[in-house]
Amino acid sequence: MDPDRDLDKCNEIVLKLVNEVGEIISTRSANRKSFICKSSDIDLVTETDIEVENHLKTNLLKKFPSHKFIGEEECSSGQKAELTDAPTWIIDPVDGTMNFVHGFPHSCISIALVVDKVIEIGIIYNPMLNQKFTARRGRGAFLNGEKISVSCEKELKKALVVSEFGTSRDAEKIKVVHENFQRISVLAHGVRCLGSAALNMAMVALGAADVNYEMGIHCWDVAAGYIIVREAGGVVVDTSGGDFDMMSRRVLAASSEELAKEVSRNLTQFQPLPRDD
Ligand code: IPD
Ligand code: CA
Numbered sequence: 098m099d100p101d102r103d104l105d106k107c108n109e110i111v112l113k114l115v116n117e118v119g120e121i122i123s124t125r126s127a128n129r130k131s132f133i134c135k136s137s138d139i140d141l142v143t144e145t146d147i148e149v150e151n152h153l154k155t156n157l158l159k160k161f162p163s164h165k166f167i168g169e170e171e172c173s174s175g176q177k178a179e180l181t182d183a184p185t186w187i188i189d190p191v192d193g194t195m196n197f198v199h200g201f202p203h204s205c206i207s208i209a210l211v212v213d214k215v216i217e218i219g220i221i222y223n224p225m226l227n228q229k230f231t232a233r234r235g236r237g238a239f240l241n242g243e244k245i246s247v248s249c250e251k252e253l254k255k256a257l258v259v260s261e262f263g264t265s266r267d268a269e270k271i272k273v274v275h276e277n278f279q280r281i282s283v284l285a286h287g288v289r290c291l292g293s294a295a296l297n298m299a300m301v302a303l304g305a306a307d308v309n310y311e312m313g314i315h316c317w318d319v320a321a322g323y324i325i326v327r328e329a330g331g332v333v334v335d336t337s338g339g340d341f342d343m344m345s346r347r348v349l350a351a352s353s354e355e356l357a358k359e360v361s362r363n364l365t366q367f368q369p370l371p372r373d374d
Pocket of ligand 2: 146169189190191192193194
């Protein structure tokens with residue numbers, strides 16, 4: 098077997114690295130002044146985001162020289178996100194950077210390995226609360242080593258929904274976000290915002306939330322979440338109810354097909370541009 102496609106080895110190495118970067122993140126104190134704004138004044142990056150992404154990339158490359166990378170911070174500084182058949186690590190070094198800056202303890206490392214355009218490995222790790230969600234394709238989803246599964250809830254009126262306001266100040270997008278919160282909140286059991294797209298998906302996998310939708314996410318926010326939700330028995334589709342497209346910047350993860358359909362029917366759609374690819 099090509100050693101660069103040995104998924105057991107990839108999984109072993111990445112889990113070790115994720116623990117190392119978790120240590121970096123959890124030992125940094127919140128600092129409301131130390132960040133740079135990217136696409137808007139609420140789209141933030143800190144030195145820690147960059148350090149974590151570099152640490153993961155450098156050490157994965159040492160072990161797997163042929164692997165490719167799509168990292169949030171590299172892409173934010175102009176690199177093109179290109180998904181080929183080569184083994185590719187999709188990395189969000191700190192998902193929930195706004196939370197990280199404020200010390201709201203819901204931020205995580207989100208990392209996935211995609212091979213031949215199929216997501217094989219997903220890890221979402223919140224080191225502040227010691228929550229490590231993991232999944233391998235065909236092998237189930239786990240929280241700190243314990244198997245997890247979605248709630249199987251089918252009705253929106255009994256469902257806890259997680260979504261986000263997002264990191265854009267685009268007036269048209271904000272209008273749609275508000276419209277959807279307004280419509281969904283009167284139909285659902287409850288609505289929550291955790292401040293991290295990846296952790297929102299992890300909550301669906303855990304069965305703690307029943308459905309998550311967001312328009313405006315990026316592939317690094319949802320690649321790991323996709324496989325974790327699927328392996329926990331959930332569905333992941335486009336917000337319109339169609340097929341999930343990782344580069345399209347839209348996601349709807351749910352505990353059941355029925356719930357995914359009911360939510361998608363009630364959402365005003367918005368297509369964030371540009372796509373990730
Ligand atoms: C963001 C967070 C936020 C979500 C955005 C993401 P970042 O990621 O997950 O909750 O609404 O869509 O881009 O910038 O903290 O890595
Ligand atoms: Ca991030």
